[in-house]
Amino acid sequence: MAGPPKKRQKREQKQEGEMPQKKFYRQRAHANPFSDHDLTYPACPAAMNWSTHYPAFVATTATPASIPEADDRAARTEDANEYGHPTLTQPISIADIGCGYGGLLFALAPLHPSTLLLGLEIRTAVTSFVQQKTLALRTQHATTGLYQNASCIRANTMKFLPNFLPRSTLKKIFLCFPDPHFKARKHKARIVSPTLISEYAFVLKPGGKVYTITDVEDLHDWMLGHFSQHESFERVGEEEVEADECVAVMKEETEEGRKVQRNGGVKYVAVWRRVEDPAWP
The missing domain is CATH 3.40.50.150 (Vaccinia Virus protein VP39)
Known part of the structure; x- marks a missing residue:
């Protein structure tokens, strides 16, 4: 017989737009900063893709109002840096x-x-x-x-x-x-x-x-x-x-x-x- 759902399962059951409940995300207050935490980090700031974090602030090559409607899709094309990541405004x-x-x-x-x-x-x-x-x-x-x-x-x-x-x-x-x-x-x-x-x-x-x-x-x-x-x-x-x-x-x-x-x-x-x-x- 299956037991009650675990914290991870309860987190995943949350509906879109529903506030997460802190009781399902509790973790000890102390963390050793010198331990290996299996972290992912960019080689340099330019290598970090921030567009997924701030999608409303992604830079575009032009504003749709400045060009014909047929070119709207092209106007929304994201500028990219040397790493191919969209840049922010x-x-x-x-x-x-x-x-x-x-x-x-x-x-x-x-x-x-x-x-x-x-x-x-x-x-x-x-x-x-x-x-x-x-x-x-x-x-x-x-x-x-x-x-x-x-x-x-x-x-x-x-x-x-x-x-x-x-x-x-x-x-x-x-x-x-x-x-x-x-x-x-x-x-x-x-x-x-x-x-x-x-x-x-x-x-x-x-x-x-x-x-x-x-x-x-x-x-x-x-x-x-x-x-x-x-x-x-x-x-x-x-x-x-x-x-x-x-x-x-x-x-x-x-x-x-x-x-x-x-x-x-x-x-x-x-x-x-x-x-x-x-x-x-």
Whole structure:
């Protein structure tokens, strides 16, 4: 006699446009970034096919209104890069590293409908949840076109961030409630380190920002110390932080942020601006 359906079966039974249920996508909170996770990643950013993630933002050779109706099909032909992948009308501008179940991603997407947002998550089931929720939201908001600008990929950003994102293209990076890795021997796995900060500087435009938030004071101090020592970043003043709508969203819309709020915890926030590189002598 067959037993009750497993989680994978229940995920697959979901109807088109139906929201995924988080209970079928639960996965342990911790993942070792140094383990072999059988990840797929491009050799370089140009080798990544983003058209399947942002189909509404695929570039075309011409607009249908500018040519006769008979040539409409030709007008919709997608431009391709050197790897044969369709190009996008604009680069990805906002990245949520370790996006979890996508709370921040889905809150920011309608606030910035013309900006491409990308969530990066290492856990398989959690990534699948965000991808399925994205599709459901797109279906439910088909008339308005909302959430076409949001997507999520499974990736280990500690190893492969420059493989996905070109230099100086991002405007914002979010590091929301990262794993604190409390034990000293685990600190090397923290998402903030001198090497990783250099990678964030590489993909950020000058003037771009890194947003950090945690409920662990020790981790907050760790991030403050490392960012303050890096020459590519300067800390954003409190007045500007308080006026930034993204900070308010970051505090309230993530799963961890809501949990901290329920438990009466403290949220430690810091924002860092990418400075211009000095001129070559």
